[in-house]
Amino acid sequence: MxxxxxxxxxxxxxxxxxxxxxxxxxxxxxxxxxxxxxxxxxxxxxxxxxxxxxxxxxxxxxxxxxxxxxxxxxxxxxxxxxxxxxxxxxxxxxxxxxxxxxxxxxxxxxxxxxxxxxxxxxxxxxxxxxxxxxxxxxxxxxxxxxxxxxxxxxxxxxxxxxxxxxxxxxxxxxxxxxxxxxxxxxxxxxxxxxxxxxxxxxxxxxxxxxxxxxxxxCNDAMRAEYGVPGAARDTMGAPANHGWAHRAAIAAGAAVDLMDQAWWAPGLIHPDGRAAFALCFTGGIFVDRHGRRFANESAAYDRLGREILRAMADGSVATPFWMIYDSRAGEQPPVLATNVSFSPTEEYLARRLWVQADTLAELADQIGVPAATLEATVNRFNEFAARGDDDDFGRGREAFDRAFTGGASPLVPIDTPPYRAAAFGVSDLGTxxxxxxxxxxxxxxxxxxxxxxxxxxxxxxxxxxxxxxxxxxxxxxxxxxxxxxxxxxxxxx
Known part of the structure; x- marks a missing residue:
């Protein structure tokens, strides 16, 4: 245009x-x-x-x-x-x-x-x-x-x-x-x-x-050819973004670069099965398959997306991975911008994209992570929240981390049952x-x-x-x- x-x-x-x-x-x-x-x-x-x-x-x-x-x-x-x-x-x-x-x-x-x-x-x-x-x-x-x-x-x-x-x-x-x-x-x-x-x-x-x-x-074959992680299903790109112009220009002799790259983001999984770009997290933590945190959850979305991909590459994170949060603000995950609006809560619950339990041990069982590790992870995070500093990943130390909390710390304790988990994957804004x-x-x-x-x-x-x-x-x-x-x-x- x-x-x-x-x-x-x-x-x-x-x-x-x-x-x-x-x-x-x-x-x-x-x-x-x-x-x-x-x-x-x-x-x-x-x-x-x-x-x-x-x-x-x-x-x-x-x-x-x-x-x-x-x-x-x-x-x-x-x-x-x-x-x-x-x-x-x-x-x-x-x-x-x-x-x-x-x-x-x-x-x-x-x-x-x-x-x-x-x-x-x-x-x-x-x-x-x-x-x-x-x-x-x-x-x-x-x-x-x-x-x-x-x-x-x-x-x-x-x-x-x-x-x-x-x-x-x-x-x-x-x-x-x-x-x-x-x-x-x-x-x-x-x-x-x-x-x-x-x-x-x-x-x-x-x-x-x-x-x-x-x-x-939107072209899974081309993503695979150039080694772009993720899937066309989970992109936020417009539906005809299949790389036809790339192909035509390459045939005309054009050079290319950065072909394995995209604009990354964590993606909240919706009832249609697609992970959609999500940002502005005002609480919650992400855990890997062992029940441990692995990133600064409040980091800018591309930086966070790349940390998720690194964890996937070393095998510690699979799809879906889980955001752990509590009931202090209700049933929905603490995500201010989902880009695709939330569907009714019962649809996420019916597809087990959101789960809840009275204890962290019961929640761990539902999402398939070790109970003792998840309890220790949440306890450690709550200690960081109490003193306002994240020794593990520095959450809250950069300006962007506090951009959606009115300048307040994004370290919000997870201590109000029932405890909750929401399924996430990796999304992108396009290659x-x-x-x-x-x-x-x-x-x-x-x-x-x-x-x-x-x-x-x-x-x-x-x-x-x-x-x-x-x-x-x-x-x-x-x-x-x-x-x-x-x-x-x-x-x-």
């Missing part, structure tokens, strides 16, 4: 090709829809004091040399200019949503969350010819909830891009149309083969093709491995040379953040910026 909008605004004709019946992809599932853009105009107007040098110092410390310094520099420096560009158009409006950086102790981290903004909501009725065509939210698609008329979160910015393009005759759009192949002539990409209702056609291009089709998280690009989002071949006429962004592009997730709004922020830069490059700007 950002690339199509920019290209149209700069005078190019644009064709948007979308494989599903709705626009927006995984971005449309984001409840916040945040963008990590240090020193952008929205923050500056609010009087936030920050520097690009501090933000870049933080980003480089977290990401390291896993990705090119030029890409990191372009991302950190480029977000502010993109917001300035968009705000010159009355279709766009943003606000601050404080969200702490995910590596709070790293040099340059912003622990007050003042590098993170979101789009303001917009009514669906403003979208003209695109009205009713924004994907999501998840409760609508997975639980059958009514689709709201007010576009919020990620849906809001998708909607604003569509609103801005609705009256532009230079923009055409095709839904239910899948990419099949790229057309290459003389080493240059000059078009794409697409398919709609079983009929294939060729769309010729003069300036370029931008591939921003998400990752390949992050993809096509190697330069700072203008031009796809590089295996010799590091740009493939003329081919660009990539979003989860189709190898993530600028490498094997880390520096802060909320980083995937979306990078997707928008490099799509924008691709279009500017096509327009010769």
């Amino acid at each position: 950002a690339g199509a909008y920019t290209a149209a605004r700069e005078g190019l004709s644009v064709t948007i090709v979308e494989a599903t019946d709705r626009f927006g992809g995984t971005f449309a599932y984001s409840g916040g829809g945040g963008m990590w853009y240090p020193c952008n105009p929205v923050l500056v107007r609010a009087g936030v004091e920050d520097t690009i040098d501090d933000a870049l110092r933080y980003y480089r410390e977290v990401v390291g040399d896993r990705t090119p310094a030029e890409l990191q520099d372009t991302y950190v420096r480029g977000g502010a200019a993109l917001i300035e560009y968009l705000e010159r158009d009355e279709h766009f409006a943003f606000k601050i949503l404080p969200w702490p950086d995910y590596y709070s102790s790293a040099v340059g981290a912003r622990n007050d969350g003042m590098r993170h903004i979101v789009s303001k909501a917009v009514p669906d009725e403003r979208l003209g010819r695109f009205r009713g065509l924004v994907r999501g939210p998840l409760d609508h698609e997975r639980l059958g909830a009514p689709q709201p008329d007010l576009l919020t979160g990620g849906r809001a910015l998708v909607g604003r891009f569509l609103w801005a393009m609705a009256d532009q005759p230079a923009v055409t759009a095709h839904l239910d149309t899948a990419l099949v192949d790229l057309v290459v002539q003389g080493g240059r990409v000059v078009g794409a083969v697409v398919e709609h209702d079983g009929v294939r056609r060729v769309i010729r291009t003069r300036r370029g093709v931008l591939l921003a089709t998400g990752g390949f998280e 992050k491995g993809g096509l190697r690009t330069d700072a203008d989002a031009r796809v590089l071949d295996t010799d590091g040379v740009p493939i003329a006429g081919l660009y990539a962004a979003g989860n189709t592009m190898a993530a600028v953040s490498g094997e880390t997730y520096p802060g909320g709004g980083n995937p979306i922020g990078a997707s928008l910026l490099f799509s924008h830069r691709a279009a500017l490059h096509m327009a010769g700007i």
Whole structure:
């Protein structure tokens, strides 16, 4: 959307090709829809004091040399200019949503969350010819909830891009149309083969093709090929994210990187059997198959997801693993953001995804862990909670750990029976491995040379953040910026 909008605004004709019946992809599932853009105009107007040098110092410390310094520099420096560009158009409006950086102790981290903004909501009725065509939210698609008329979160910015393009005759759009192949002539990409209702056609291009089709998280065969842990069943990715663009670009000579990586998260298992991205834990502990804690449960979700995967790799954690909590707040697990709303409690109980017992020993028997070990684990955790410090995993020592408890300690005692356990697995927000690009989002071949006429962004592009997730709004922020830069490059700007 950002690339199509920019290209149209700069005078190019644009064709948007979308494989599903709705626009927006995984971005449309984001409840916040945040963008990590240090020193952008929205923050500056609010009087936030920050520097690009501090933000870049933080980003480089977290990401390291896993990705090119030029890409990191372009991302950190480029977000502010993109917001300035968009705000010159009355279709766009943003606000601050404080969200702490995910590596709070790293040099340059912003622990007050003042590098993170979101789009303001917009009514669906403003979208003209695109009205009713924004994907999501998840409760609508997975639980059958009514689709709201007010576009919020990620849906809001998708909607604003569509609103801005609705009256532009230079923009055409095709839904239910899948990419099949790229057309290459003389080493240059000059078009794409697409398919709609079983009929294939060729769309010729003069300036370029931008591939921003998400990752390949919904393709179990491709996940297995590249060694991506987890399963398509448990991803939060949009349903057509099968890696077709990756395949087409690789066939055209593109180089790839980070293909075994994803944006990870613990996933609460719902009655449909799927583990869905969960965050904002205000209590509870995770235990392994031996009944022991194995991670900081309040860590940023990608960091926590990677700890879970490490434990799975060494055999100490299996799926499902269990969150242990008590009844001080009721039957539901202490999870503020489930992304897919809780179903009725009886559905979890009927499928034994949630279990309860009057004693920890009885609970241990129900989830298949040693009773003595679970009792010792909970007793030790309760001692940490009493003194407000976690000697084992440092829970509560970083700013993000306390972001959802009003600054209070996330070490909440487990001492109010009946005791409870909820089943968890691993979820992801999509794969992050993809096509190697330069700072203008031009796809590089295996010799590091740009493939003329081919660009990539979003989860189709190898993530600028490498094997880390520096802060909320980083995937979306990078997707928008490099799509924008691709279009500017096509327009010769």
